[in-house]
Amino acid sequence: MAAYIFKRLLLMLPTLFGVLLLTFVVIQFVPGGPVEQMVAQLQGRDSGGEGAAASGAGYRGRQGLDPQRIEEIKAFYGFDKPAPERFWRMLKSFAQFDLGQSFYQRKGVWELIKEKMPVSISLGLWTFFISYLIAVPLGVAKAVRAGSRFDFVTTLIVLVGYAIPGFVLGVALLVVFGGQLQWFPLRGLVSSNWEQMSWGARIVDYLWHITLPVTAMVLGSFAVTAMLTKNSFLEEIRKQYVLTARAKGLDERRVLWKHVFRNALIPIITGFPAAFIGAFFTGSLLIETLFSLDGLGLLSYESVIRRDYPVVLGTLFFFTLIGLVTKLLSDLSYVLVDPRVKFD
Template identity: 45%
Template sequence: MIPTFFGITIVTFALINMAPGGPIEQKLQAIRFGSGGGGGGSTGSSVGNRGDSAVNEEVIEALKKQYGFDKPLHVRYLIWLKNLSRLDFGESFTYQEPVTDVIISKFPVSLTFGLTSLFLTYLICIPLGVSKATKAGGIYDRLTTFGLNLTYSIPPLILGIFLIVVVAGKWNLAPLGGFQSDDYESLSTWARFTDRLHHMILPLLCYMIGGFTELSTLMRNSMLDVIKSDYVRTARAKGLSERKVIFKHALRNALIPIATGLGGFFGVFLAGSLIIEQIFNLDGIGLLGYQSIMSRDYNVIMGLTFMSSMVLMLGRIFSDVIYVMVDPRIDFK
């Protein structure tokens, strides 16, 4: 884990610092635009340009010191690691707030959609995959396979635009966007719940549509392999009901490949989709990451990189633990 963490952070830190258009360049551009509105003759302009270049040198040095760019790249990275030991990611150049506060402020949207989509995906796809496996080759299996492949072929961008234009705009069945209504704070507890649910329906469809096909197909194929096993045939030969054979003997082993994806449980804390958040006007982690990259907000980028890498690595460990719980034959000793 430690080499992986250092590899991710070093590469990210180097790339964002070598990219053009950093905060100093953006600040200087804003200063030039702010002072470029005055008029004057050609002689005055010439003198002004010489004065600007002299001032700019002083301004550049001051900005470098302010943003910490007066030190070499490797020294800045070591300073970042030192501050990281105190969980201090610095201050956002854009929001002028601590990076931790900026990221935490985006959690409600991403966490809500991440947890809900993860729960609903597994809740629907596991039973669907089991039923498809038990009826493999039949009409039900073919129809559901066709439907899943159809939904998988629809890009979330196109689906989001369709839902906004038709379902929300033309039919007025859902809000056009946002995470809650304007009068959310004045609503009762139940009304708040229904209001959030009303706003979540369309974005959730876009979040989940791609994962349905992958997880359902994986569950179906895994269950088919297990059903063909000798111990399943033996259980049937003993006269056990088909329901008991499937859910007591076959399901647990069929869940082993599915357990890999459960590591994504940790990823829901930083879940975010730039396209979906842009379409539905959701202020989440995905949009924050995109805006930070475009504005070269290095501290926010590194904060998101650190959290994402730690979450993904913890997810891998969690997947290994789930493997052991599902299949006692697996031992990492």
């Protein structure tokens, strides 16, 4: 296993390099970068000056900025160096886990990630635990009652819920429960006076705010897990060892929970690391935007729109590294759950 882990860790390096290189190359051809934005801002400010318009002098918005001023702007953002040199500097910084400074927020990328992390962790944890607490028992119940009316109705509900995009459900929840009925708040993770509340009131206020966004994320996320659990149980129930256990006169509940349950959950448990980490970083962009939750998804989206390249590349490096490590943990969990698996 040590050799396998070492090999996988080595394979992460070219993967990270390829992802960063591809993104960096695409960035070079995207218009509207920070230099262009600053030039446009300065031109608009110069052209809009009342004194220049009154005197008839200057009006540098049409004339453009001096080449020396443009070079100063490029140097300020680090674009005065050739692209290969900038890419190499970025790699050396990332190797030291220095993700750089944001162009617009005057903060380090690590600092921004730590600021936005609590929101994404809140959404991810609740979505993960509620999804699995619903999906696994539902999948077991569907497998035991396969072909029954309960199985048919729950399958229909699960598939309909899976087909509805989370942001569409979020809009409906906001309109009905946030707008018309006014049962839940429309935005934010906590109230503005949260710091002045008692601990009990803080917990209630937090749960009050998180209910709608978590509901919008959970409805579609547990569908795959529920169907996977059902199919895994059905596959195990048809195997020979289950027939043997029943032939020995074992109680059906004991057969189901002691023998079938342990083997059927192997594909579910091995997906825990990926699902657990993925819940923090995927699928929450639209939900965060819709409910005005300032998390990692919204940070990534705004950095792309504003061409905040250090944040774009820094968060991309962070997310990619987390994804690669999570994939490795998922593969290693096969050995922990089923010792018969050998990596050689």
